[in-house]
Amino acid sequence: MKVTFWGVRGFVPVPGRDTSVYGGNTICLGIKGDQGTNLAIDAGTGITNMGSSLMNKEFSRGEGNFSMIITHTHYDHIQGFPFFVPAMIKGNNIKIYGSNLCEKSLENVLENHLTPIFSPMQTLRNFNANISFSRLEPGKSTKIGNFQLEVTELAHKVDWALGLKLEGIQGSLGYAANVTYQKPADFKKAIEFFTGVDVLIHDATSTRLYDQIIVGDHSQDARDAVKIAGESGVKKLYLTHFHHTYTDETLEQLLELTKKRSDEMGYKELDLSLAREGNSFIL
């Protein structure tokens, strides 16, 4: 499986020279399976570039199949969807996965995002592709192409924030963006879930209270991510969902501080990197 970072920001997109190295688009991870399965995890503004990259293939002819997993419904995880070009083309099938834990369905949230007050698209019905929704249930495994997907509910302020595990033939990937662990039990749950994954992509911001993230009061290293990766026995950790006020320079400091923290915590084996927009790796 090929994994591409199309967007690595949390909260709000940050264009500008300060963010040109690591990128300013909001969160989106692209996955391509060896047998051609195409899927995205989260639909921040990064998904617009992913959409354009798909357009020279079956998607431009209206013969594409695409899956989108939304891990929670804050804007930074859905705001790229209205600009995802394959969704405009008749014949393409877009399947959107959300959680069954929320009161409001994901379809409802997206419709609300697209209402005429907020968007000239006005409604999901104005997208020409076949768009369908499916709810993921914790503890149940879902097949997407050649992948097996498993989800869990992680600690977060809103209704739900999913952690997920994607199993392919050559290995497995863990993903958790927008988590705010508060109690020891929150950590325990995540550690149990991610034990055994080969690569973990995890939120870089560490705080106990979500509000504090917005006002900038949070730890300057990604200690929560390190703890989860270290205790789960993960070898490779990518940090993502960066705070919107972090410039390229701040991010490099974050990496240094986190490496130091990781050594202090005794996870000397842990290979730690920053997610960088446009970069890919093969699993």
Added chain:
Amino acid sequence: MAIDQTESNFEKLTLNSRVKLTFWGVRGSIPVPGTETGKYGGNTSCVQFFTGVNDPVLIFDAGTGIIKLGEHINNNYKNNEIHIFITHTHWDHIQGLPFFAPLFNNKYKIHFYSKNRSSSSLQDTIFKLIEEPQFPLSHQKWKAQIFFHELNENRLNLNPNTTIFTADLNHPWGANGYRIEYKNYTASYITDTAPFDLMLLGKEFIGSPPDPQSKLSSQEKSALKKIEKGVLELCCNSDAVIYDTMFTRSDYITFPHWGHSTFEHAFGICKEAKSRKLVFFHHSPRRNDHELDEMLQKYRQIASKSSLEIFAAVENTSLILDEPETT
């Protein structure tokens, strides 16, 4: 090829007391981070009419550009009064608001304005914008004093030096343009609007886009004429007109229902209105720096025989308004 905007007209961000339009966000539709847009900028719509650090802060629209402006206000400005004029509540015109720093500081008085609409109040829309499950910090966390004003008249006397005028635009679900008169200076802010020929917007569309070839009814024609007249009045003899130029003519013919205008149309309006400067604005997220350079060059050539000067809005720069001749 890089084109310099005429040096004497533009400056980098400074706090000198010249009257100017500062561009904090220049894009339409969606922010576009990346090196391809590094010169003109990738933030969504936000323009400031600057008169000095001791004066009330005047802002048009609250796209992502307003985030940086918020820091700037917190750090540099002496006046605690902020006025934000919203053209309409499409995402690209309000999405920076939840991150606007002065909202979280109790020393500020922040006034929001938009045209009154019967279907929804500005306050409801903005409060709804920042509710779970879409956003974690509701308006209850705001510390500034907030006032909402829905404009029923086309004219607002803001203070003895400043008058605001407004008129309807041709855009899905409606939008309104602004004209600001400050002492003897005038500027106009016209976004988002389609031209006034193929289609009258405002109604909901479902499914396939409406047919641009279908004939307009006489009612639609006269409604479009009325909108055009209003826009011409906002731009009349203006020192600088900031205009939605997201589309080329062929974009407009393909997407007449998206409600965006063209370079040619903006040019025509400004000539008819005898405006002095036209600033291309609400750049398409798909247009990179190179393409914008080319557009600017092309239309400067076309305009070379007229007295209208043409610019393209560049993020983090200001267009200085000429000192009016005293009579």
